[in-house]
Structure formats: structure tokens, C-alpha cells
Amino acid sequence: MKQRQGKPFTGILLVCMLLVLSACGGGNSSGGSGGEGTVTGGAGEAESGIIAKIKERGKLVAGVKYDTKLFGLKDPGTGVVEGFDVDMAKALAKKLIGDETKLELKEVTSKTRMPMLNNGEIDLIIATMTITEDRKKEVDFSDVYFKAGQSLLVKKGSPIRSIDDVTADTKVLGVKGATSIKNIEEKVDGLRVQQYENYQEAFTALRAGQGEVLTTDNAILFGMSQQDPNYEVVGGTFTDEPYGIAVKKGETGLVEAVNELLKEMKDSGEYAKQYEKWMGEAPPAE
Template sequence: MRRLVPALALLACVACAPVPSGAPPIGDVSAVVPRPVDATELTGPLPSAVPNTPSAVPDPACAANPTASRRPTGPPPAPDAMPAGSTMATIRDKGRVVVGVDQNAYLMGFRDPVSGELEGFDIDMAREIAKALFGDPTRIQFRVVSSEQRIPALRQGDVDIVVRTMTINCDRWAQVDFSTVYYQADQRVLVPISSSAAGIDALGGKRVCASKGSSSLANIAAHPAKPIPVSVPYWSDCLVLLQQGQVDAISTDNPILAGLVAQDPFTRIVGEPFAAEPYGMAFPQGHEDFVRFVNAVLERLRADGTWASIHRRWLGAPPAPPTPSYRD
């Protein structure tokens, strides 16, 4: 207390000191709430998801069943029996599989703050692919990518596969290949618990946040209620904007929203699903053997209970795994 009294006296003297000439009145000083880097309120049409290149022309036949993938030729071969010259043999020769993942989507793909390790549903699914290739789930190199970076990373050869809450659709099929559906998500809305909004229909003219390059952002922009899309690089940025009152809601897939609620109990998910979001693992085009191999691995994970076990660990009681659909 004896040490505190002089300090309080000093503060009192400072408070009583005259205000320098030209200084703004104390009541006029206000804090500026920072925004995440690259947060953008979108007032015009979104850029096309399909580049104007001959190799990225949407396939009209895709509309019949966008989730149909390449049929496995049989059970996946053993790690030491990959066909010579196959994509799988090439990956084995590297000694690791390079996987594009998220580190900002709690429960799906996130970095544990204590261990520093990547964890989540998508991370465990990626490790199963490494295990099928090498017999060792640790023979994997994770490369963190944003939603917007997923397709460029594949097309530029920076990764062998992307396992990152990536919705299968025909625009994306024009640029990359997909596995069968490994998780069936649906798009909903997250609001503060104090909000009266009951779903996307109540958010006309309101700012709704989603990750840049995500199908969620496109669905917000196309909704008849005409919400104002706000794009950010990562889902954690959306949560920051919501907590600071700079957006009115977040809208994306239910497992991502569940992770945000787990981080902030003063939020809640509202409304019925308004868009289906089937997740697939994505590949560079021209590696059909690897697509068929991964689909065979997914068949096994569904059948032997591994998929259900991973779901239970991260997302709770599992539903039936998604039924695969094949085009050939």
C-alpha cells in the first residue's frame, strides 16, 4: 500500500496537468476497431470461379451428378505393391504425401495451441491416405492453404491432394478432380446470441461473412434476400469480425460453424440449411489412378468403421457415411 500511494498521487498530478494547446478534447478520442487483413465488403458480382482457359471449361454432363467420381478398380494395393509408374509410386518415391489443409477451422483442421500439431476431422482423414500409401500415417507433409489457394496449389503442383472442407461442384471439376463425398455438410448461419435473426432470409441488407474462394461466399451473394457478402481469408477472421460487431452473421457449412460456436459460446447457429455442401478430396487433373486409389481407401474407411470413429472423435455421434457415387 505504501508503494501504491505515491503512484496514485503521481497519476492524480498527471490527470490535473493542463492540456497542451491544440490537443483534442479527451472526449473526442476513440479507439479504432481493427479489421482482419484483406477483409472486403463485396458490393458487385463475385469473380468467376472458372478461369477463362481451355483447360477449365465446365462439363455440361456434370450437372446430372456433380459428386460422381472415378470408380475404384478394386481394394487399394498394399503400400509395398503400388503399380510401377503410377501416381502412388511417384508419391512413395518422394517419401511423403503433400496435403493441402486448413489450420483455422476448429474441429475440421486446426493447430492445437499446446502441442502445435495440426488436428481435426480433415487431418485424420488425410493421415489415413498417408497410411494407405506408406503404411505410416506420419509420412505426410501438411501445407496450409486458404480456401482461395486450394485450386491454385493443385494446378501448380504444390500439393498432391487437398483435404480441406472443399465442396464438390461443376465449376471446380473444370479445374481439378475430386474423390467421392467423404463428408456431407450443409450451409447455415451463425449469429450472436443477442441477434433476432432466425436465418439467412432475415439478413437482407446485413453483412454476412464467409471465406474468400469458398462456395459459401457465392451462396451468400446469390441468395434472394440480398445479404451483403464480406470476404476474409480464414474462418477465424469471420469470428473476429462478428465479435467486434463489424458483421451481422457468418454463413458456411455446419461443421465449421460448430467449431466457431465451440470457441465462442455467445454465438448460435440458426435457420434451416439452405445449400448442400458435399466435401470431396481434390486432386490435380490427369491423375485418375490416384483418384481411384483414394476412392478405394474411402470405401474401406466407410466399411471398417474408421470413418465413424473419426467422426465420433471430432464431430460427435456419426450418421451413416455418405454413399459414394461413380461416373465410370
Template sequence: MKTTNWLRRPGVWAVTSALLLGGFAFAGSSAADPNDAGARQSQVRIDRAPTDDGNCDKLASASPSTSDSGLDVQRIIQRGKLIAGIDTNSYLWGSRDPDNGTIQGFDIDLVRALAAAILGDPNKVQLLAVPTDQRIPALQKGLVDVVVRTFTHNCAREKQVSFSADYFTTGQQILVPKGSQVTGLNDGIKGQRICTATGSTAEALLQGSPYKSQEVKVANQLDCLVLMQLGQVDATITDGALAVSQQAQDHSLRILSGQLDTEYYGIAVKLGSTDLVARINAVLQSYIANGDWQQSYDKWLKSHTGQEATPPPAHYR
């Protein structure tokens, strides 16, 4: 029998505020309170940064293991809760249900699946809202065990954190408000105000583009949505998965056809936490095989993307 009791009914997105602590915000709780829980673009690709030897098998991760004996897994078990860095500003991926305050979305389902597998209870989680540019520091400082936050797995980041097998395929796309003159990553963006989140792959892509625009950087991709609605930026570059999230909140926005690259989301942990990566990969393997990944996708994303989807194939070292 599938363990899917952490999958909750989606609600209407709402902007909420949280008490910030050094750039982070506690967004949920442990088991003591389970409810706290148009135009085709030019195909300009930005290659992932290579490793020192000029090669990077960016899809490969540690082989799955169901063992709980590793130091990093044991630390979570002994604490009795999984501390996860998440997003609370991405509708469909991680945001609050306005009816009951519960944090919910595709990534949150995955966090709860991890807790269910490692701790036997999907509610034994503490959710920490982490800004885009603080995902890696949160792991390096030991503030969180995992980051499950639409986090693109690439070579440059593999030098700083360790990644699970990839669990979602996406790519950078351009989102424009009504009346925008932007038609793609081409000469049309010269002088235009283009919004990206600091520390995102979209920021790197825009900086590597030969077309010079006015770069507007924000802490979280949701801020770009607000700026577009206020008429303060002419376009946003973000993951296609997040562009769909923004468009779901404002139907006047358009996602320009064509992806600028192909990217994959992975679960990140502190660099060198191999036992935890292996345990996570075993959970992902089961989560996909028993249909929970598909159930979560169908629940949160399918009606907005209008597409069928499957997780990317796993590759292990």
C-alpha cells in the same frame, strides 16, 4: 486389426501463426518429425454450375483401385511423403493442439489414413496450410498432392480439379452473434454485414441471393468468427460443419436452424490424376468399412453436432 494410430486425442483450440509463403504456410512435417504433423431460413438454393453439356454427375468418381503403379501414386511413393493442403484454422477439422503443436482434426485423420495406406506410415506427410481461395491453385501449381480441407465437391470445381468419392455431407448455414437481427437468408439481411470466405460456396450463395447485404470477404472462415466477436459483422454464412466448429469456440453464437443447401466434401487432386483418385477411393472405401471414419467422427464432431452421422454413399463412374 484396424490401423488407427494416427487418431490423436483432441485438444483445446488455439490460434497460431505460421510463416506464410506465397499465401501458403507449412503446418507440419514429414516422418522426420511426426509431431509436426433460432429462426428458420428461407430455403434459397444455389444450384451448382453445370458442365458444358448442361449436366453433371457431381457425385461420381473414379472406381477404387489398390494399384500403386500409376504415375501420380508413384510420384508420392518415390518422394517418400504425401504433401497435403489442409486448414490449420478450423477447430475439429484441422488445427493445432496447444499442448504439443500437433495438427489434428477430422480432415487430418483422413490425411494420415492416406499416408498409411500409400506409404505404410501415417506420419509420412507434409502439411501445407492453404487459404480457402488457394485450394485449387495449390493443386494446379503442383504444390500439393491432395487437398483435404472441408472442400465442397461441385460441378464448377470439377472443371478445375478432380475429386474423390465424397466423404462428408453438410450444407450452408447462418451463424449469428448475440444480438444480431439476422434471422435467415431473407429480407432481414438487407444492409446487414454478412461474412464469407473468399472462394467458398457460401460466397457464391450470398452473391446469388436476391437479398442485398453488405458482403464482408475474408481469407479463411475463422476470420469471420473474429469479426463477429469484435462486432464488425452481423452474421456468417459457412458450411454447417464449420459453423459447429466456430460455435464450439464461442458458445454465445447461434446457428440458425435449417440448411440453405446440401453439399458434400471430397478430397481434391490435380485435374486428370485418375490413378491417384482411384487409389484414394480405395483408401476411403476401407477407411469407412473398418470403422475408422466413424471413430474419427465420434471423436471430433459428434459431441458438438449432437447427431449421429454416416458418410454419404459412394458413386463411381
């Protein structure tokens, strides 16, 4: 009697042990394919010489958006992430390691990119990130690689045509951790923006009728209006949002390498080519 009662417990415990073992194995082998769950380099290692570390590791780890058309968008079918930011990351991998495929992309959002960079999970952020004085206290930025400005996305036929039509009662959507939230809340007194995890969620919420306006940088909004032509960008830009590539504070070597690459690309016409490929027009004159 005692024996038989002992069995279910020991059995459950054994099954659990096995599960731990099998799941551990599974977790390690498949973690890499998803781009999640693998440790890349030792986070929190010595600060100096990140370029040496990248070269030694044999790959560059860049944080890009996975949900932002034109900059970084993941195709569920092919699993490929594409966009202007992704191409910049490829060019950088080529410059640093000599091969544009020696690149690991990690998904970041406006909210997660800073901690991920500071924790050493990614070498740099190339993710529609505006250079601001506040952020300069946390990270180092490259030169401007893209000039955006904040604008508004509305459903076609909406009475809202520009920032002047936005009042404190307008239902405005945005993304957690983006500069655009503060900008518009400063422009429109008493406005409270509904903030989402990432751009895709905010756009889904807009299309679900949860708000009247989605606000962020014009380039991102143009991508959305391409995804769903029932929506349009209105009113031009009301802020300047210069994008920079961010690296961990103090990694001046990497900043210099990025700036050098930007200059090379601009001189060779490669930059204009990339810009036109994604934006459908030539880059604005400097």
C-alpha cells in the same frame, strides 16, 4: 582521405553479402520445421504416376486448413494440426506409404488451395472443399467424404434466426474463394458479403462486431460455436455442400486410391469412428 571514404561503402556491401549467405543457410535449415519454405518434389514435373512419386518421395503432402476447428486447426502451443480432415490425410498416408506419420501438412485457405494444387505444391486438398461443377473443370474430386450444408452463425440473442431473416442490408461475413458466398448472394438479392482471408479472420471479425452473420458450412460453424459459446448456429441448412478430396486434373490413379480408402473405412466402421470423434454424433445414414 580517398581511402577512408571508400571504407563505409565496401563495408556495407560486405555485410550485405554475409547477410545473404547466413540468411540462405538459415532459410534452408529451418524452413522445413515450419512446414513452409521447402520445395516438395519438383513442381511442374511429369503428370503421370503421382502415386509413384509420393511413394518415391516417402511422404504424402496434403493441403489442409489450419484455422478450422473440427477439420484442421493448429494449436499455437504444440504446433500440432488436428481435425477430421487431418485424420483423413493420415489414413491416406497409411494406405499409400504404410505409415501415417509419413505426411507433410501444408496450410491452405479456400483461396489458396486451388493454385497450390495446380502448382504441384501439394498432392491433394483435404480442406472442407465442396464438390461443384465449376471446380470439376479445374480439378478431380474423390467421392463425397463429408456431407455439409450451408448455415448461419450469429451471436446468441440475434434477431436473425434463419436465411429468411437475412436481407440486402444485413452485414454478412464470409471467406474469399468459398462456395458459400455465391450461394447466399444468389439467395438474397442485392446482398454484398464482406470476405476475409480465412475462417479465423472472419470469425474474429464477427466477434469484433464487424458483421451480424457469418455464413459457411454448418460443420465449420459448429466448430466456431464450440470455440466461443456466445455464438450459435441457426436456421438449419439451406444448401448441400458435399465435401470431396481434390487432386490435380487427370490423376485418376490417386482418385481411385482415395475412393478405395473411403470404402474400406466405411466398411470397417473406421469412418464412423472418426466422424463421431470429431462431430460428436454418428454419421448420417447413406
